[in-house]
Amino acid sequence: MSTEEREKQNSSERQTRRAVSDRRVEGVTQPIAPAVEAARQVELTINGQAVEAWEGMTLLQAAQSVGISIPTLCHHKELSTYGACRLCSVEVIRGRRSRIVASCIYPVEDGIEVLTESEKVAKHRKIILELIQARWPWVDKELLEKYGAQPGRFEEKTDFCILCGLCVRYCTEVKKANCLGFVGRGAERQIVIYPERAIEMCPTCEGGNMGCRSVCPTGTMPNEFAHTGPRFGKKLPLAYPVKSYSEDNVREVLHTVGDWRMPWVRSQTMPGK
Amino acid sequence: MPKLKSLLDLEELRKGIIASKDPSKQCITICSGTGCHAYASEKVADTFASELEQQGLSEKIDLRRTGCHGFCERGPIVVIFPDEICYLSVKPDDVSEIVSETLVGKKIIERLLYVGDDGKPITHENDIPFYKHQIRLVFGDNRLINPQSIEDYIGLGGYEALGKVLFEMTPEDVIEVVKKANLRGRGGGGFPAGIKWETTRNAPGDAKYVIVNADEGDPGAYMDRSLLEGNPHSVLEGLMIGAYAIGANQGYIYVRQEYPLAVENVGVAIEQMREYGLLGEKILGTGFDFDVIVHRGAGAFVSGESSALMTAIEGRVGEPRPKYIRTAVSGIHGRPSNLNNVETWSNVPLIIKHGAKWFGGIGTEGSKGTKIFSLVGKVNNTGLVEVPMGMPLRDIIYNIGGGIRGDKKFKAVQTGGPSGGVIPESLLNLPVDFDELSKAGSMMGSGGMIVMDEDTCVVDVARYFLDFLADESCGKCIPCREGIQQMLVVLNRICEGTGREEDLDTLADLGDMMRDCALCALGQSAPNPVLSTIQYFKEEYEEHIQNHRCPAGVCKELINYYIDPEKCQACMICMRNCPVGAIDGGKNIVHVVIQEKCTKCGTCLEVCPPRFGAVSKLSGVEIPEAAAGGIKVR
Ligand SMILES: Cc1cc2nc3c(=O)[nH]c(=O)nc-3n(C[C@H](O)[C@H](O)[C@H](O)COP(=O)(O)O)c2cc1C
Ligand code: SF4
Ligand code: SF4
Ligand code: FES
Numbered sequence: 071m072s073t074e075e076r077e078k079q080n081s082s083e084r085q086t087r088r089a090v091s092d093r094r095v096e097g098v099t100q101p102i103a104p105a106v107e108a109a110r111q112v113e114l115t116i117n118g119q120a121v122e123a124w125e126g127m128t129l130l131q132a133a134q135s136v137g138i139s140i141p142t143l144c145h146h147k148e149l150s151t152y153g154a155c156r157l158c159s160v161e162v163i164r165g166r167r168s169r170i171v172a173s174c175i176y177p178v179e180d181g182i183e184v185l186t187e188s189e190k191v192a193k194h195r196k197i198i199l200e201l202i203q204a205r206w207p208w209v210d211k212e213l214l215e216k217y218g219a220q221p222g223r224f225e226e227k228t229d230f231c232i233l234c235g236l237c238v239r240y241c242t243e244v245k246k247a248n249c250l251g252f253v254g255r256g257a258e259r260q261i262v263i264y265p266e267r268a269i270e271m272c273p274t275c276e277g278g279n280m281g282c283r284s285v286c287p288t289g290t291m292p293n294e295f296a297h298t299g300p301r302f303g304k305k306l307p308l309a310y311p312v313k314s315y316s317e318d319n320v321r322e323v324l325h326t327v328g329d330w331r332m333p334w335v336r337s338q339t340m341p342g343k
Numbered sequence: 344m345p346k347l348k349s350l351l352d353l354e355e356l357r358k359g360i361i362a363s364k365d366p367s368k369q370c371i372t373i374c375s376g377t378g379c380h381a382y383a384s385e386k387v388a389d390t391f392a393s394e395l396e397q398q399g400l401s402e403k404i405d406l407r408r409t410g411c412h413g414f415c416e417r418g419p420i421v422v423i424f425p426d427e428i429c430y431l432s433v434k435p436d437d438v439s440e441i442v443s444e445t446l447v448g449k450k451i452i453e454r455l456l457y458v459g460d461d462g463k464p465i466t467h468e469n470d471i472p473f474y475k476h477q478i479r480l481v482f483g484d485n486r487l488i489n490p491q492s493i494e495d496y497i498g499l500g501g502y503e504a505l506g507k508v509l510f511e512m513t514p515e516d517v518i519e520v521v522k523k524a525n526l527r528g529r530g531g532g533g534f535p536a537g538i539k540w541e542t543t544r545n546a547p548g549d550a551k552y553v554i555v556n557a558d559e560g561d562p563g564a565y566m567d568r569s570l571l572e573g574n575p576h577s578v579l580e581g582l583m584i585g586a587y588a589i590g591a592n593q594g595y596i597y598v599r600q601e602y603p604l605a606v607e608n609v610g611v612a613i614e615q616m617r618e619y620g621l622l623g624e625k626i627l628g629t630g631f632d633f634d635v636i637v638h639r640g641a642g643a644f645v646s647g648e649s650s651a652l653m654t655a656i657e658g659r660v661g662e663p664r665p666k667y668i669r670t671a672v673s674g675i676h677g678r679p680s681n682l683n684n685v686e687t688w689s690n691v692p693l694i695i696k697h698g699a700k701w702f703g704g705i706g707t708e709g710s711k712g713t714k715i716f717s718l719v720g721k722v723n724n725t726g727l728v729e730v731p732m733g734m735p736l737r738d739i740i741y742n743i744g745g746g747i748r749g750d751k752k753f754k755a756v757q758t759g760g761p762s763g764g765v766i767p768e769s770l771l772n773l774p775v776d777f778d779e780l781s782k783a784g785s786m787m788g789s790g791g792m793i794v795m796d797e798d799t800c801v802v803d804v805a806r807y808f809l810d811f812l813a814d815e816s817c818g819k820c821i822p823c824r825e826g827i828q829q830m831l832v833v834l835n836r837i838c839e840g841t842g843r844e845e846d847l848d849t850l851a852d853l854g855d856m857m858r859d860c861a862l863c864a865l866g867q868s869a870p871n872p873v874l875s876t877i878q879y880f881k882e883e884y885e886e887h888i889q890n891h892r893c894p895a896g897v898c899k900e901l902i903n904y905y906i907d908p909e910k911c912q913a914c915m916i917c918m919r920n921c922p923v924g925a926i927d928g929g930k931n932i933v934h935v936v937i938q939e940k941c942t943k944c945g946t947c948l949e950v951c952p953p954r955f956g957a958v959s960k961l962s963g964v965e966i967p968e969a970a971a972g973g974i975k976v977r
């Protein structure tokens with residue numbers, strides 16, 4: 071092996087190590103990248119640029135490792151993958167076959183060509199943004215403009231929650247508190263809080279600040295997510311991660327849970343109500 | 344029951360069963376499938392039993408309750424062997440006559456026979472046009488066996504294929520045969536079963552699973568149900584052969600809770616297999632161990648999707664997960680898991696018994712064997728039909744289905760379940776197989792086939808299916824959850840006459856995105872009903888949008904009921920029947936529909952005597968002003 075090659079390998083190994091160690095955060099249940107020793111090197115191109123990655127990395131990780139950013143919404147690097155928002159969709163070309171995949175889950179493969187901003191990707195991303203905007207009208211303007219999304223194209227039914235499931239995964243995986251979950255199917259799907267658990271767990275969570283707030287992309291709290299994903303507006307009062315509960319209900323639950331200083335709940339008026 | 348410890352034991356048992364049956368002995372078979380059950384077939388069977396008892400014939404004549412024959416709308420179906428006389432719509436009151444006339448007196452009761460188009464009665468089941476054009480490889484034994492009797496199954500060659508596999512073939516041989524036969528999955532995608540088996544076999548891991556998908560969530564489809572109810576051992580035998588080939592020792596049957604008879608019959612079948620030692624350890628004295636667990640699903644449509652189904656078996660909410668790593672490699676509890684549809688499994692023993700070449704001789708280039716369809720809608724004969732792949736749609740609808748009901752015109756046929764597509768008249772000669780249907784913008788799905796006549800509005804049809812899917816989407820991913828909801832908003836406004844110029848583009852853009860981006864096949868195929876109707880019936884959409892006209896006269900907001908003053912005879916029938924009092928008129932005064940009050944229930948149109956025919960549906964035209972003060976009937 072020439073020094074140059076060795077250097078190349080070392081540097082990508084370093085990168086992978088970083089990706090791997092990044093994931094090894096206390097309480098995180100599902101590290102994706104395998105141990106460095108076992109990983110095999112994979113070569114692919116992203117937007118025409120040759121990229122070296124390790125088996126087990128996702129396309130998103132590989133892209134990020136070379137500074138290519140892909141918008142994400144339901145992804146958080148500390149949490150298990152979920153693959154629900156599809157904002158991170160990219161085009162993968164192998165030979166003459168092209169398909170659209172969610173980059174936050176799709177594992178890197180040898181010899182594939184990835185396009186993160188192809189015409190098709192941009193077209194689909196535009197519609198996905200428009201769909202999100204119809205539910206949560208504070209989507210980052212820059213992002214909307216970049217893809218030429220036309221707000222108002224779809225019927226607006228404003229809601230707090232975009233059902234990204236980050237709060238649920240945070241609560242389950244990091245806090246292991248299991249206070250949050252989903253109920254319902256299709257249009258009825260909602261996030262619920264399980265009061266019995268919440269009474270027990272939430273008052274002491276992150277010093278009484280409810281850690282799930284920090285991952286919610288529809289909230290106002292500047293959080294780590296805001297740097298990796300679409301940066302959402304900051305003017306909205308923080309969304310409490312409960313969609314199914316009526317305002318009164320939420321208050322009641324919170325009242326039972328304890329005397330928390332949560333002005334965002336008191337001051338919030340449900341948009342659209 | 345002695346345990347079968349070798350192939351010889353099985354063959355001895357079979358010989359014994361066959362010897363105990365006298366083929367010339369009379370036997371009454373009564374369909375006890377779910378359809379006939381709904382027509383009180385149990386009562387018919389009980390009446391037969393007591394009638395035979397009373398007449399002292401119980402010893403001389405056998406009575407057998409069988410599975411579904413497919414022609415459920417004419418149930419309860421009674422077939423009398425050995426002559427195979429087929430009686431339809433049999434009532435308990437007919438029983439004593441059948442016993443004395445047909446069984447004892449050897450006379451045929453014409454009134455209970457099928458009557459052909461030419462008015463001539465047909466005696467034998469296989470001569471009835473509905474059956475005549477079918478090839479019943481998978482479904483055929485349903486009518487011959489009692490599903491709760493393993494002996495009936497063994498008597499017809501049951502578990503012979505299993506024996507052959509265990510004693511004469513290596514697992515690789517089995518996979519090779521299934522691959523060569525090119526058996527494709529009957530549950531949806533048509534994925535080659537042999538290749539999936541091979542992937543599962545080669546996937547690392549000791550514990551592997553084989554699973555039967557009997558979730559069958561498509562509204563109106565019931566072929567898997569009928570097969571599992573009517574011939575559970577054929578599915579179980581297929582599953583065991585698959586398990587052997589794949590290297591699995593544990594099987595699951597995922598069956599929906601709403602199928603009580605299927606659950607019962609599968610349970611009985613498994614019990615009987617255990618008693619004979621066909622499940623458990625060292626099956627037939629070989630080193631092959633296998634057992635099956637029945638998992639009752641809670642009946643969500645999306646739970647039929649492979650990753651959702653496996654999540655449900657693990658005891659969690661049945662929700663799809665990203666499948667870039669296939670379930671064949673990482674399924675239940677992260678172990679290699681091979682899922683196939685009921686009908687797919689049921690084909691396996693046939694292929695092993697008769698060989699890949701035989702199977703390959705039936706069907707088309709890319710789709711081999713037969714497929715069972717659930718033929719429903721506006722055809723004369725509805726029911727379950729099994730045909731060779733490649734039979735033209737026209738033959739299924741006209742030869743088997745007997746054409747369109749009530750002399751109406753054919754408009755379209757929807758195949759593939761709720762997320763299938765609609766196929767127009769111009770494609771009626773399409774040979775039905777996996778690839779041709781996909782090319783036409785529809786799909787095979789699990790075999791739903793809904794025939795629609797000229798009174799159907801395709802926009803309304805698309806809306807109906809999207810409405811179903813909106814409820815059935817799991818709601819996890821944005822393309823599917825939000826995409827379907829927004830498609831519905833657009834379809835609703837088109838049906839209400841407030842569609843916009845850009846709506847067809849919006850639907851196309853949404854559909855494109857969903858096909859590419861949705862997480863699972865539900866969301867990816869959800870746009871099919873919309874996109875295929877736009878593809879073939881664009882003018883009908885445009886009529887709704889531009890001229891506010893529903894050509895089929897279905898969309899309520901776009902139609903008006905109108906009484907032609909020239910034709911009205913002032914008989915006052917419609918006036919008396921209108922539930923909301925929206926008809927003005929009187930003796931000798933021409934009647935008028937008060938449009939503001941009318942709820943468009945259509946009663947007036949129904950009750951107006953045909954000899955007058957004064958009421959009609961108008962769409963997209965101005966309603967002529969009624970003369971003030973009423974006009975006298977001429
Ligand atoms: C929403 C959805 C529902 C499905 N429902 C069923 C079903 O009820 N029965 C079935 O056999 N396959 C169903 N499938 C297909 C399965 O995912 C899977 O492809 C099939 O069971 C594999 O078996 P096969 O290869 O033998 O067809 C469904 C797929 C989707 C996306
Ligand atoms: S409350 Fe926030 S974090 Fe939780 S699912 Fe909704 S948008 Fe996502
Ligand atoms: S496509 Fe539909 S059913 Fe499938 S995961 Fe997405 S929301 Fe759920
Ligand atoms: S699906 Fe990848 S970020 Fe949401």
Ligand code: FES
Pocket residue numbers: 374375376377378379380410411412413414415416418419420
């Ligand atoms: S249930 Fe009797 S024919 Fe189908």
